[in-house]
Amino acid sequence: MAGSAASVNKGTDLSLPSGEEAAAGFAVASDLKEAIAIWLGWLGDERRAADLTVEAYRRDLADFLGFITGHLGAQPDLAQIAGLGRADFRAWMASRSSRGLQASSTARALSAIKSFYRLAIKRGLIDQTSLTALRTPKLPRSLPKPLTxxxxxxxxxxxxxxxxxxxxxxxxxxxxxxxxxxxxxxxxxxxxxxxxxxxxxxxxxxxxxxxxxxxxxxxxxxxxxxxxxxxxxxxxxxxxxxxxxxxxxxxxxxxxxxxxxxxxxxxxxxxxxxxxxxxxxxxxxxxxxxxxxxxxxxxxxxxxxxxxxxxxxxxxxxxxxxxxxxxxxxxxxxxxxxxx
Incomplete structure (x- = not known):
């Protein structure tokens, strides 16, 4: 399964590691690590996300899984990730707020987590998730700030x-x-x-x-x-x-x-x-x-x-x-x- 994950960034000198290499840094169960490798490869090769976007999403998922590891008291696997409820996701979002992270940062992180879950469901790795019912934090509307x-x-x-x-x-x-x-x-x-x-x-x-x-x-x-x-x-x-x-x-x-x-x-x-x-x-x-x-x-x-x-x-x-x-x-x- 992990073997299907391709390189996130082809043909550049400043390339990111492949999906498998990037996923190797996650302290999670092997089945979840393989799912992460597939997702990272999909972001770069199929969704054609920019390198910086792939790296930001990888960090957001790492932050989420780091919290869940402490929350559950053990390294999570796919089944545990699929079984998380809305209260678990809200606890993660509350932890980000307590660390002083802005709502815009959490909104982007939530988008990354949802992207991972959507692909896992699409590939048949998990059946469903309560994450889809979770609302994105309300963001203050900001206008571009041009120079004169x-x-x-x-x-x-x-x-x-x-x-x-x-x-x-x-x-x-x-x-x-x-x-x-x-x-x-x-x-x-x-x-x-x-x-x-x-x-x-x-x-x-x-x-x-x-x-x-x-x-x-x-x-x-x-x-x-x-x-x-x-x-x-x-x-x-x-x-x-x-x-x-x-x-x-x-x-x-x-x-x-x-x-x-x-x-x-x-x-x-x-x-x-x-x-x-x-x-x-x-x-x-x-x-x-x-x-x-x-x-x-x-x-x-x-x-x-x-x-x-x-x-x-x-x-x-x-x-x-x-x-x-x-x-x-x-x-x-x-x-x-x-x-x-």
């Missing part, structure tokens, strides 16, 4: 000044220009290869190049890339001391290896202090800024959904609330009748 257009432009232009090596400064400018100009996630930007960058003569009819992006769930989308973004990338490549083939990573670290996203996040953190930007000024905020500024400029909501790679229009609709909230803030600050 001047803040976004200032961040993009100023980030290069923080680096001693000019080519690294050009690299960071290219990355932020790409995030703000194309609405990419940082993981999507760092997964690009040199061959993904449009050639100078490979322009679309409207003067824009096209960029093929592999997003969440490994869903592919095509986004236009502005000439200013292409220019920033090519400026970086011209200065980069490391060469490469079309299949090599576009953005590299100081030693020529795969660039760690934490370095860009840290650079933005330093930039916040230098420019007096809000705490919400992160690389991901530039993606929010891309969507919000497009919408404010009259962009079509469906088109923005496609550009961002959202599976559901309701996710994109959050940006309409951001735009309305900004309009009300301007109104309340400036209109002479606002305070009457």
């Amino acid at each position: 257009a001047p803040e976004a432009m200032e961040a993009v232009s100023a980030i290069g000044d923080q680096q001693h090596e000019s080519w690294i400064g050009k690299r960071d400018i290219a990355i932020l220009t790409l995030l703000y100009g194309c609405g990419l996630r940082i993981s999507e930007a760092l997964s690009l290869t040199r061959g993904d960058v449009p050639a100078q003569d490979g322009r679309a009819p409207h003067g824009l190049g096209l960029l093929r992006i592999l997003g969440k769930g490994r869903k592919e989308r095509v986004v236009p890339i502005l000439p200013v973004v292409v220019a920033a990338i090519r400026d970086y490549l011209a200065a980069c001391p490391y060469g490469g083939d079309a299949g090599d990573p576009l953005f590299v670290g100081a030693r020529g290896g795969v660039l760690n996203p934490r370095l860009i996040q840290r650079a933005m953190q330093q930039l916040r202090a230098a420019l007096g930007l809000p705490e919400t000024a992160t690389p991901h905020a530039l993606r929010h800024s891309f969507a919000t500024h497009l919408l404010a400029g009259g962009g079509d909501l469906r088109a923005i959904q496609e550009l961002l790679g959202h599976a559901s229009l309701s996710t994109t609709q959050r940006y309409t609330e951001v735009d309305a909230a900004q309009l009300m803030a301007v109104y309340n600050a400036a209109h002479p009748r606002a305070k009457n």
